[in-house]
Amino acid sequence: MSETAVQPGHDDGLSAGSSSSATTMNGDAGAGKPKRLDAAAIAARFAELKSSAKGLTSDEARARLAKDGPNAIVAREEPLWRKAVAYFWGPIPWMIEAAALISLARQDWPDFIVVTGLLVYNAAVGFWQDAKAASALAALKKGLALTSRALRDGAWRTIDAADLVMGDVVDVTAGKIVPADLVLTGGAYLSIDQAALTGESLPVSKAIGDSAYSGSIAKQGDMQGLVTEIGDNTFFGRTAGLVASAGAQSHSQKAVVQIGDFLILLAAALAVVLVGTQVYRTMVVPGHWSLDQAGQIAQFVLVLLVASVPVALPAVMSVTLALGALALSKQKAIVSRLSAIDELAGVDVLCSDKTGTLTQNKLTLSTPIPFGGVHPEEIVDGAALATKADSDDAIDQAVMKAISDPQALARWKQTNLAPFDPVNKRTMTTVTDPQGKTWRFAKGAPQAISALCKLDPATETTYDDKVDELAKHGFRALGVARSEDNGKTWTLLGILSLLDPPRPDAASTIAQTRKLGLAVKMVTGDDVAIGSEIARELGLGARLLVASDVFPKGADPNRISLDAAHAVERADGFARVFPEHKYEIVKSLQETGHIVAMTGDGVNDAPALKQADCGIAVSGATDAARSAAALILTAPGLSTIVNAIVEARKIFERITSYVYYRIAMTIAIMLTVVLSSVLFAIQPLTAIMIVALALLDDIPIMTIAYDNVRTAEAPVRWNMHRILVFSGVMGLMATAQSFGLVLLGLEWMNDQALTAWRPIDPSHLQTMLFLQLAAGGHMLLFVVRARGSMFAPPWPSAPLFLAIVATQVVAVLMCAYGVLVPALPWALIGVAWAYVIGWTIVTDVVKLIFNRTDAGRERVGPLAAHTASLR
Template sequence: MSDQRPNNAAQAQPVDPAPSAKSNAAAAPPSPTSAATPPSTSSKGQTSTLGPEAIAAQLSTLKSSAKGLSSSDAAQRLSQYGPNAIEAKEEPLWHKLFGYFWGPIPWMIEAAALISLLRADWADFAVVMGLLLYNAAVGFWQDAKAASALAALKKDLALKARALRDGAWVSVDAATVVPGDIIDVPGGAIVPADLLLISGDYLSVDQAALTGESLPVSKKVGDSAYSGSIAKQGDMQGVVTATGNNTFFGRTAKLVASAGSQSHSQKAVVQIGDFLILLAAILAAVLVGVQVYREIIVPDQWNWATAGSILQFVLVLLVASVPVALPAVMSVTLALGALALSKQKAIVSRLSAIDELAGVDVLCSDKTGTLTQNKLTLAAPIVFNNAQAQEVILAAALATQSSSEDAIDQAVLKGVTDASHLSQYKQTHFTPFDPVNKRTIATVTDSTGKAWQFAKGAPQAIAALCKLDANTETAYDSKVHELASHGYRALGAASSDDGGNSWKLLGILPLLDPPRTDAKETIANTKELGLQVKMVTGDDVAIGAEIATQLGMGANLLVASDVFPKGTDAAHIPQTSITAVEKADGFGRVFPEHKYEIVKALQQGGHIVAMTGDGVNDSPALKQADCGIAVSGATDAARNAAALILTAPGLSTIVNAITESRQIFERINSYVYYRIAMTIAIMVVVVLSSVIFNIQPLTAIMIVVLALLDDIPIMTIAYDRVSPAKKPVRWEMHHILVFSILMGVMATAQSFGLVLIGMEWISNPTLQAWIPLDASHLQTALFLQLAAGGHMLLFVVRTRRSIFRPLYPSWQLFLAVVATQIVAVLLCAAGVLVTPLPWTLIGLVWAYVLVWTVLTDAVKLAYYRYGPPARTEAPGLHAPIAASA
C-alpha cells in the first residue's frame, strides 16, 4: 500500500453523505453500507447485522474490553445468528431435471410418446422418447455449468480468523465468527466479516473486488472493513458487525442467487411451441371430429379398433406438429458458434449468450482495466518556486520506499528518468503515511553528507506543511481543483534542508490511469454496430468523465446513488430512474446494488443489456444482464456469473464477438423459418388428406425419419455464409410467424398438390399403365417430396435475395444437404422403412420439387419487396420497445 493518498477528482464533486474512509480529503464513493439493504433476519430468527450503537449498548467488547467474547458467549451467539457463511437455497436436482420435461414442446413430444405406448408402436415410442431425453440432457448440461457462481463467491471468503476470546488471541474458523467478536486484521489477511475498526494505527484495504475502487483504501478507527476484502498493509482490530449473508459480501451473493432472466431465444422457442400447439389443437379437433363422424357416427357402431385408428391419425398429427429437433438443433448450432467465438478470444459459458449478444443495444463497461490500462501514469508535473519538473518527481521518489509495490509509489518511481539520481541519496529515516497527516516524510543524505527531508502526500497536507502565503495557496488550490475537474489524482511534493523547520513547495504530480491504446477505436466500432457504451465505475464521476471524454463516449456521468436512492426496489424501478439511466453516458461511485439496478432499469426500458466486469462486486449484474461479460483477468466469481468470458484484454474482442453472434443469429433465424414452415406443411397435409380422401399420407415413423433427415444435416448451418446485421437484432415473432406461415402455405400447396396428383394417378388407367401407383407408393412419394422440398425451402429462406445470387450456401451445408438427399433417394429406391419407388417416379418427384422451389423463391422476393418491413433490429436507445420474444 502507498504511504500517501493523493487528492483525486472527487474534490470537484459534491461530498456524498456517507463517504468511505479514504485517506485523502476528497469525497469518495459512498460506503457500501449506505447503499445496503436493511438488516435482515437470519435463519435462526435473529438479526445478524449489528450497528455500532447496538454493539456499544449490548457488548462490553469495544475499546475498553481486554478479553473479548467468552467461549460460551461465542457459542451462544453462533447458535443465535448462525454460521458466518453464505447460505443459499439451491433448487433440488430433481426439480431442475423435471423442468426439462415441462413445457409446450416437451408436452407435445410426451403426448405423441403416450399414444405410441398405448398402441404398442414400439419403434415410434423409442424414437420419440430418444429425442425427448436428448433435448433434456442438452439443457441440463448447459444449466449445470451456470450453477457455480455462488460456489466461486464462497471460495473468496476467509477460512481462518484471529479473534479475541476469553482474553487471548486465538485462531478460529471464519465460519464461527459472530457479531460482537473482536477480530485482528493484519496485512495480507482476508477480512472474515464486516467490521467496525476500533483500534490500531493504520490499515490499507484492497476492496476493489467488492466496490470497484481502483486503489486500496486507507482505514482508520471508526471506519468499516468488509468481508472478503484484503488487508494490504498495517494492522488494526475491529468488532464484527455482520456475518454470513448479511455482510456486504453476502448481500452481493444474494443478488447473484436472485439474478438472471430467461433468454430471448428460450422465450422464442416457447412462443413457437405455443403457436404450434394451438395450430395442432385446432387441426386435431377437426381431424378427430371428421374421423369420429366417418368411423363411428355414420356406421353407428363403436369398437376399440376404430378408436385405435382414430388415435393413430392423432398420433401422426402430434408427431408432425412437434419440432422435435428444434431445441437440439439450436443447441448444436449455438455450440458450433461458441467454438467460432472461442477463436475470437471469447469463451461462451452459457449458449444463450450468443443469441443475447446479437441483440445487445447497450453495453455497460467497467472502466479500470477494461477501458483503461489499470496502471497509474504520471502526467507533466506542475511546478512551483522555480523548481524543475524532474526535481519534483525526484523529491516524491525520495519520499517513497523503493520496495513499495503500491500503484502510486510505482508510478512515482517510474517517473524518474535517470535512476542514478536516486542512488546519490541515502534514506536514513522514513515516516510512513497515516490517515491523519496524509503524507510521508523521508530524511536522506546526499553525496556530500548534507541532510534533506522530502515529503509527498495529499495536496492539502503538503500545503499545510509548507505554510503557503495567500497568493501561492490560491494558485496551488486552483491547480489542484483544475486537475480534479479533469479526473486527475493530485500528489503534492515538498523539500526541506533545515531539518523540517521550513518547507519549500516544489509542485504537484498529476496521476491518471490512462485509456487503453485500442479503447477509442473499439468504442467507435461498437457504436457503428448500433450499441451505446455506458461507463460504470466505482471511481468518482470526474475521473470517469475524463476517460469517457477521451474515448468519445460522452461526459454525462451520474452518481449512481443519485439515480437509485437508498430503498430503490430493483423489481419496480421508477420511470424517472429508467429515463436517467437511458440518457446517461455512464455512472460513478457505483456499488453492486447499483450495477444490478442499472441493468434492471435498462431491461425494464426494453433494452438488451451487456455488462462487463471482473470482480465479486460485478457478479450480480453479470448474471442479471442479458449477456454478462467477464473481462480478461476476472475473478472466479465474475467468470462463473458471466455468460461470456474474454481471454484477451480490453473490449476489442467484444466487437468481433458481436459480429460473430449476429451471423449465428441469422443462421438460427433461417432454420426457424424453415422449421415452422415445414411443420405447418406436414400438419396441414396430414389433416387435408385425412379429411378429403380418408387416407393417412404419412406414417409416424416417416415423420420422425423426416425430422432426422431434415435437421441433422442442417446443423451444418452453423458454417453457412451470412451477412451480419448492421444494428442489434431481435426475435421479432410477428415477422417470424407471418413469413413462416407464408412459406408454410407454399410448402403445403406443394405437398398437397402432390397428393392431388397422386390420387388422380391412382384413378387414371393410362397413368397406371405407365407407372403403377397405389396409396403406399403415394406415401413414399410424399416422403421424398418433403425430404427434398424441405432442404430446397431452407435454401430459399436463408437469404433475402434470390437463391440464384450470392451469398451462396457454404460448402459444408451444401454437401450435407446433398448427402442427405442421396440417403433419402436410396431409402425410397430400396424400400427401407417405406414402399420402394421406381427411379422414374423418383426423378419426377425431384423435377416437381425444383419447379416449386423457383415459385417459392419468387413469392419470397415479392414479400420482401412489397410486404411489411421486418422489425428484427433493436429499438433506438431513446425509443425503446419491449422485445417481442
C-alpha cells in the same frame, strides 16, 4: 479493475479533486460510504451489541451462534433432480411425451423408441449445459476467511471464521482476510484491498471508526474491530443474495416456448378436425364402433402429434449454439451459458467498466507542474525518493517508471521511510545524496503538501487553482516537496498529475459499436470529473450521473421508479458506482425494454452480471464474476466485446433461418396429413416416415452454424410476430407443394396415359411425398436463409451445402431401395425432384414479394430509433 469505487483511498493520500475534496479519499468518508464513527458512536455500537472492548465470553458466543447461525453464506441451490425433471416439462416436451405414450399404448415399438430417444437426448443436452456452469455462490464462498483471531474470555484465540458472532472483537493483520463486517475500534493503521467488493482500484486506508468489509484483504498494518454483521447480512453476503435472486429466463427460452405454444394450438385445432372427421366416417356413418376403429383414430392422432412436434428443434438449437460458442472462443470470448449468444446479438445497451476496458488500467504520469523554477525532472525524482523502491502500489509504480535516469537516482540512499499516515495524508523519507548530504522528501495529497510547505498566499492560490484545473480534466494530483534542513523548512517542488489513459483502440471501437446500433454507457467508481474526461476523449457523451443521486440509499433494487429508469436510459454513464448500483442500472434498463450487457470483474459485480441479459466478465475477473457471467473474455478491451457481438449476430441469423424453415415444414406436414385424411381418407405418411424426415432434415442442418450470413446493422431479437407470419407464409407454400403432389398422385392413378407410362399406387405416392418433403425442406432452407434471392450472395457455406447434398443422396437411396419406405422407381424419383425444383423457384419469388412489403419489421424498432438518437 472493477468500477464500483468512489474516490479510492491510497497510501499517498492521492487527490482526485480539489484540495478540499481530498478528505474524502481516506477510509470511508467518501460520498455514499458510511461515515467514520467517533468515540461516542463506537461506544453506542458496543452497547447495542451487548459487548465491550474485552470481547465476549465463550458462553455468550455459543448462545449467539445458536440463535443467529454461523458466519457463512447459505447456498440456496435447486436440487439436481428438480433441474433434470424440468427438461421434461414444457410445450415441446409435452407433445413428444404424448406421441410416445400413444406409441406405447399401440405397441408401436419403432415409433416409441425413436420418439423417446429424441426426448431423452433433448433433455440430456440441456441438463449438461446447465450442469457445466460453475456455481456463482460457490465461488463467492471461496473468498471468505477460514480462521480469525477473536477476543474470547479476555484472551486472543484463533477460531473458525464461521464461529464468529455479532459482538465479537477480532484482530485483523496484514495478509489476512477480513472475516466479517467490522467497525474498527483499536490499533494505529490498516490498509485494506477491497477491490473485489467495492471495486476501488487502490488500497483504502482505515482508521478507528471506519468500516471494514467481510472478504476484503488487509495489506498493511494491524487493527482490532467489532463484528457488526455476519454471514448473509454482511456486505459480502448481500452481494451473494443478489446473485441468488438475479437472473431471468433467456429470450431464446421464451422463443422456444412461444413456438411450442403456437404449434400446440395449431395441432389441437387440426386434431379436433381430424378426430371429428374420422369418428363421423368410421363410427357415426356405419352406426357402430370397435376398439380397432378407436385404435385407428388414435393412430391418426399419433401421426399428427409426431408431425406437429419439431422434435429436433431444441437439440439443433443447442448444437448450433455450441458450435457458435466455439467460434466465439476464437474471438477471445468464452460462453458459459449458450443462451448468451442470442442475448448478445440483441444487446442494444452496453454498460462498460472504465478501468481496464475503456482505459489501460495503469496510472501514467502526465507533464509535471513545477513551482519556484524547479526542473520537471526534479519533481519526478523527488517523488521517487519519497517512495519505497519495491512498492507494489499503482501510484508508486507509475512514479518509479517515470524516472529519467534510474542509475543516477540509485546512488541516493534511503535511510528512513515514514509510511502513509491517514491523519496527515503523506509519505515522508530521509535520504542521503552521493556526497553524503541528508535530505527529506515528501509526497501526498495536495493540501497536505501545501500545509507542510507553508506557502505564501499568492503561491497557494496558484497551487490550488492548478489542482482544481487538473480535477476538472479528470487528473489525480500528487504534491511533492523536499527539505534540506531535516524538515525544519520545506520547499514545494510541484505537482504530479496522473491519469489512467484510454486504450488506443477504445475511441474507434466505440464508434464501431454505434454503427452496430449500440449505446455504450460508462460505469465507473471514480468521481464525475475523471469519468467525464475519459468520456470526452472517447466520444461517449457528457451526461454522467452520480449513481447515488439516481438510486437513493435504502431503496428496493427490485422496485425501480419510472423516473429513475428514464434517467438511466438517457444518461451516458454513471460515476461513484457501488455494487447495488450496477444491479439497479441493469434492472432499470431492462424495465424500459432494453437488452443489456454489463461488464464486471469483481465479487461485487456478480449480481449485476447475473441479472444482465448478457453479463460479461472481463479479462482477469474473479471466480465469482466468471461464474455469474454469461460471457467470459480472455483478452482485455472493448474490441473483444464488439467482435463477440458481431459473431453473435451472425449466429443469431443462422438460428432464425433454421427456425423459419423448421416451423414452415412442421406446418406443411401437419396440414398435408390432415387435408389428405379429411378430403381423401388416406394416410399420406406413416409415423416412422415423419420421424425419419425430422432426422434427415435436421441432422445435416446442424452445419448451419458454419453458414455464410450478412451481419445485421442493428441489434436483433426474437420478433415472434415476424417469425410466425413469415414462417406461416412459407409453410402455406410448402403445404401447397406437398398437397399438390398428393393431388397429382391421385390424378395419376386415374389417368390411363400416365399409368401406361409409369404405374403408380398408394405406396408409391407415400414414398414420393416422403422424398418431396425431404428434398423440399432443404430447398426451402436455401430460400429462407437469405432476404434476397436464393441465387444471390451470400451463398451457402461449403459444410452446409455438402451436408445437404449428402442427405439428399441418402434420401434418394432410401426411396430407390425401399429402406423404411416402400421402394420407388427411379423415374418417379426424377419426377419428384423436378416438381420440387419448380416449386422452389416459385417459393423464392413469393419470399421476395413478402420481404419487400414487410421491409423493416424485423428490425428492433423502438430500440433502433433510441440507439440512433444517441449516435
